[in-house]
Amino acid sequence: MHKSSTKDMANPLEFRVSFQHFKDPMFKSKDTLVTAFALFSLFFGAGNLLFPPLLGFKSGNMWWLVTLGFCLSAVLIPIFGILAHAKLQGTIFDFGKKVSPTFSLIFSILIYAISISIPSPRTASFTHEIAIQPFFDSPYILTSVVYFVLVFIFVMNRSKILNILGKILTPAIILILFAIIGLTIFDFEFNFGVTEFPSPFAHGILEGYQTFDAIGAVVVGGVIIVSVNLSNKEKSFDEKKAIIKTAGWLAGLALLIIYTGLIFTGAVMHNQFDTAITRSALLTGISTLTLGSTANIFLSVLVSLACFTTAVGIVAGTADFIKHLFKGSEKVYTLTAILGCVLGVVMGQFNVGYIIAVAVPALMFIYPITIVLILLNIVPNKYASTFVFRSVVIATALFSIPDFLSSIGSPLAVEGGILEWIPLQKFGMGWVLPAVLLFIIANLLPQPKTTRE
Structure with a gap:
């Protein structure tokens, strides 16, 4: 049976920070670094790999302007979301409570509904395209069914295995990405094409919506705050706020470097691939071109596991939220988990490009509201x-x-x-x-x- 507490939720987006090894005074300086890594893990999921390379691939000589727009909505706003959490010391409800409790409830429900309908199924589709499709001639629906059956099993039987995996996957993926970016800088000529975007800066901003990171900051950023409070009880409010603030900017800097590097990599390789290439195929192609086929297989496995932990976290987090609304009903938790997995199968049978296109209308409405709530709270x-x-x-x-x-x-x-x-x-x-x-x-x-x- 699963536990009703969110403490053991296997979710890289709800990465719990453990400071137990750093309570000795000599390790106090590491609190900020541990929190920074946790925040980075909060934002950097496998889905985030989809967008920067293709953005750069199509941005041509305007790659830097696209990068500014993308990092504004995919880095700066989410970090502001964490700073807002540090100020509020609350949950997603607290972001909208000044508007009204009813608004806050509706906003929260919409956020969770979008999460299980779009980013969760997208992880299954991405897994199929990067890890299954290159090796097996099987349909999306088969991958989606198997994928979400496993998701349901893990959601109903929470295990620390996925949390441990999450702590290993993120550093491993980062090392591979730095290798790809580094080899691109030293091995490829800085030759950029002409941008395909009429408004590169605006396009970068809107593409940043698809990372869902501002929503992630609002939904689960409070987990980071709780962890910092529990592990630093002897510190004052201002000291804890300073830890979170500094860690937030460090995590943001790391995201900025990786996103910039991936967009730059895509821009440099604009003449290496067909112009109609998909996001998944481009990421696979760039990895193979820089690291070789063996390393690309390794990256595919890592990304697939990271996708899976994200999907488990989204479904479990949504089920926990609905369960809380129904006074802790285990039956409601199970039904919500089933619904989340069924939606995952229904949407996950489509390709990544289609799911991203479907997400646009919902994001065009909910993301601006999320952004202003974050800004108003800071x-x-x-x-x-x-x-x-x-x-x-x-x-x-x-x-x-x-x-x-x-x-x-x-x-x-x-x-x-x-x-x-x-x-x-x-x-x-x-x-x-x-x-x-x-x-x-x-x-x-x-x-x-x-x-x-």
Whole structure:
């Protein structure tokens, strides 16, 4: 039987930090490094490998501008999410509670629903493309069924095996990636093509949405905070906050280096592969080209295991959340786990490109709201009253609808449509200016008594 506590959840996204070996004064300086590695593991999943290489491959001589956009949404915003957790010392509910408890509940449910419907199945599809398809002529559906049967078994029988695996997989994958990046820098000519993106910076930002890292920061960043608090009880609030803050920036720097290196690698190899190559095939091709076929097989195995631990964590985390809503019902936990795995099979039978395309409309709506909640929770309280929260979130939600409509090809959003007048809407960021303006206006207006802090 599984345990009802989240303590032993096998999930690299809910990587628990253990400071038990560092309580001796001589090891205090290592607290920050241990926390930094935990945060890096929180954000860097196998799915994150899919996006940077192809971004670089298509970005040409504008690879640096694409990198800036991608790292803004896939590195900076998620790290801000951790800083917000350090300030709140709470859970996903606390991010939206200033808007209203009802909003916070709906937001949380949407986040978990998206998680089990898109990133979880994507791990199965990615595993098929990188580890099964190159060697066996079997259909996606077979991989998906076997994959999620195993996911269900692990979700129902929680084991520390996956946590241990997670601690080994991340460093191993990082070493291989550094080898790929290093060999590219020294062995390939810096020859860049012409970018395929009309707006490289904006495209990089929107591609960063697909990492789901801002959502990851909001959902499970609190695990890091709890671990730091439990392991540093003798430290003051400011000392613990300093540990988290410094660790956050260190983890962000590591992500920045790896993402930049992978985008650069893709850009340098723009003439090595067919222009219609898929994300998975490009990653496999780059690995083979730099390290050889043997190392590529090793990378495929590592990435597949990392995908699996991520899927287990997402399904188990969602089941725990729903179980909590139903007063700890084990039956609800089991039913949610079954539903999560069935959804995984249904979506996991499609290729990665299709799943990414399906994710776009949902992300165009929920990601801007997640971003503004993170930013509002890190600004000083005097600038983030309940009135400000409500004003900015409502504006963001309303102006994300046109971006959502555009992503599904609505007639209202096509060229010449009535939504074209919204600034930045053609870049998929029509919510930005309204959110900024409402933040300023709401702070200038007299605060309603019922919303004052």
